[in-house]
Amino acid sequence: MGVLYITSQNDGVGKTTLTAALVGILKDSGKKAIGLIPSKEGDLVDTEREILSRLLGEEIGGPSYSSKDTLISAIVDAGAKSDLVIVEGPGTVDQADHIDIVSKTEAKAIVVSDFTDGDSCLEFARNFGSALAGVVINCRTKYGRTEMANKLIPVFEEAGIPILGVIPEDRTLLSLTVGQISENLGGKFFCGEHRSDRLVEHFMIGGFGMDPGQYVFSTRNKKAVVVRGDRPDVQMSALQTDMECFIMTNGLEPIEYVKYESDEEDVAVIIVETNTLETMDRLASLQKLARFDHPEKLERAKTLVSENVCVETLVDPEQI
Structure with a gap:
């Protein structure tokens, strides 16, 4: 099976948006992917998962994150039913647990970072070692293109960390x-x-x-x-x-x-x-x-991800 593990150093940077967009893009292309968004009981994530399931027209799994082993088992079980599992890493655990989950499920980690956070995620991304697929920079501001090209990208390249895509800030997603x-x-x-x-x-x-x-x-x-x-x-x-x-x-x-x-x-x-x-x-x-809770937001997210992220590389199980 192939597993993509989408994580971040900070909350609110677009993990849910990227997860939903990738599942939606695969569904539109006739492929089958299972999305998992773990949560603790009563977490706001439970509501978000219900919304995403409705938007995508298929269930987004939600194993309770009571332990690493619970999530690892859920990922393995999902992998037996699909060629690709896309997991939004829980934001309530430390990086050591993220690394352990990625290692035991043989996943590829995608680190999502906000443009305004600059290169602060470098060390976080580097810690995944060979399991790192790369970094997705989200919410690049309207006038941030030059800073991205001349400052941030060279820093990531020098560190040997691939940038999988740079997604521009978008009014629809913030509405x-x-x-x-x-x-x-x-x-x-x-x-x-x-x-x-x-x-x-x-x-x-x-x-x-x-x-x-x-x-x-x-x-x-x-x-x-x-x-x-x-x-x-x-x-x-x-x-x-x-x-x-x-x-x-x-x-x-x-x-x-x-x-x-x-x-x-x-x-x-x-x-x-x-x-x-x-x-x-x-x-x-x-x-x-603003939350990711509207059909127009899903369609816009799929378009933005398709146009700005190396989707073909990410969703090909043979390359994961």
Whole structure:
């Protein structure tokens, strides 16, 4: 059997995203891979695994990580049913245990690291020795391409550690749904609650400016527009562009014509009691709540991994 063991030095760097993307890519190509995401009882991972199973259309296994031996046995059992097992290493164990699991299952380790962490994972990756397949750098910032090419890649190359891919930061993966935004702001739907599963990638404020409103709003797609409920002029300008929802502040409801046009344009309207500045302050802290929990995120992750990671090398059991 072939086993890929996806691990990291730090939490929240994209292990789950990479695991799900690889399983999804293999499924789309007609191949069979089993994904395993171990957890402790009652762990948040249990919920994440259920979400991934629903997104992928097949069960993601979840052995309880009560001991190394439990996980090793689960990997071996899964390997008997599939050509490739993709394991997301638990984040609650030390590296010595990761190394032991990799050794006893004859797995290849993939270390995932965030671009902002620089080369801090070098020693962690090096400790896997010959079992290391390489490193995947995630969330490379929009303007980080030069730093990646001129600073980070040479450091990894000099250390003899392969970089399997560099995945750019992506708005879709960092987004929340209209419903999640409403819930976290304590808002209520004035209309369009059935659109609560739409992803919002940008936030814009409706207000005074020198440029025409429609021009300003057209610079961003898949957006939420934050505006006072008593500004139908701004609201109508926004409705001429691609958007997902209004967040109307100060507890003010829009006029009937704006509601009608919002329904016509398939745009949800959320009412919040806070003012515009307070609302934007609260929105600024929401990104950390983003999770890998939406079909569009899975499709985007598969595309990003396919385009930026050496998938063929990783998923070929003969090379593992």
